[in-house]
Amino acid sequence: MEIKRLGSIDAENYWNLRLESLLTNPEAFITTYDEAKQRANPVERTADQLSNQSTHTYGAYIDGHLRGVVTLHPETHTKFKHKGHILAMYVSPQTRGLGVGIALLDSCTAQSRSLHIEQLHLSVVATNQPAIDLYRKYGFTKYGHEPRAIKIKEGHYLDEELMYKEILE
Numbered sequence: 001m002e003i004k005r006l007g008s009i010d011a012e013n014y015w016n017l018r019l020e021s022l023l024t025n026p027e028a029f030i031t032t033y034d035e036a037k038q039r040a041n042p043v044e045r046t047a048d049q050l051s052n053q054s055t056h057t058y059g060a061y062i063d064g065h066l067r068g069v070v071t072l073h074p075e076t077h078t079k080f081k082h083k084g085h086i087l088a089m090y091v092s093p094q095t096r097g098l099g100v101g102i103a104l105l106d107s108c109t110a111q112s113r114s115l116h117i118e119q120l121h122l123s124v125v126a127t128n129q130p131a132i133d134l135y136r137k138y139g140f141t142k143y144g145h146e147p148r149a150i151k152i153k154e155g156h157y158l159d160e161e162l163m164y165k166e167i168l169e
Contacts, residue, residue, distance in 0.1 A: 002061045003103050006069070010059060011047035013066040021090040027125050027158055029088070030150065058107040060091070060100045067092045068100040072108040074115050084112050086122040101134045112167050119164050125150070126159040140165045
């Protein structure tokens with residue numbers, strides 16, 4: 001397994017994995033598969049996003065295939081610079097349980113330390129027990145619960161768990 005910071009060269013691989021994630025775990029993401037498919041120039045837009053130096057997207061390549069991703073988004077406001085957010089984490093089903101998630105979180109933690117980030121925050125759908133278990137194993141603690149955080153359709157909502165982890169030197 002190779003973990004690396006993704007750049008514009010990885011855009012097509014990232015986009016394809018993103019579409020997979022939206023089909024495989026649609027409840028875990030705000031964007032729907034149909035919304036994603038309707039985007040104009042998605043690979044080019046993804047390349048631009050991956051070239052953005054203010055966020056850090058890491059990918060796990062296994063046998064030459066991108067199998068997992070995560071984005072670290074550091075806060076930029078002066079009074080929030082001690083915080084970062086874990087976003088858009090996904091690991092392909094065929095590679096879950098192989099340590100990919102931990103390796104991706106390790107990369108975010110290392111980058112966080114280099115940026116003097118003291119806390120990592122994330123939100124996860126409350127019914128996504130495997131993800132919650134991974135985050136707890138990694139040291140994240142629940143600090144809140146947002147009821148009806150995501151509206152799937154009229155009368156159908158998903159709650160989210162809010163979690164954080166202190167980054168200690």
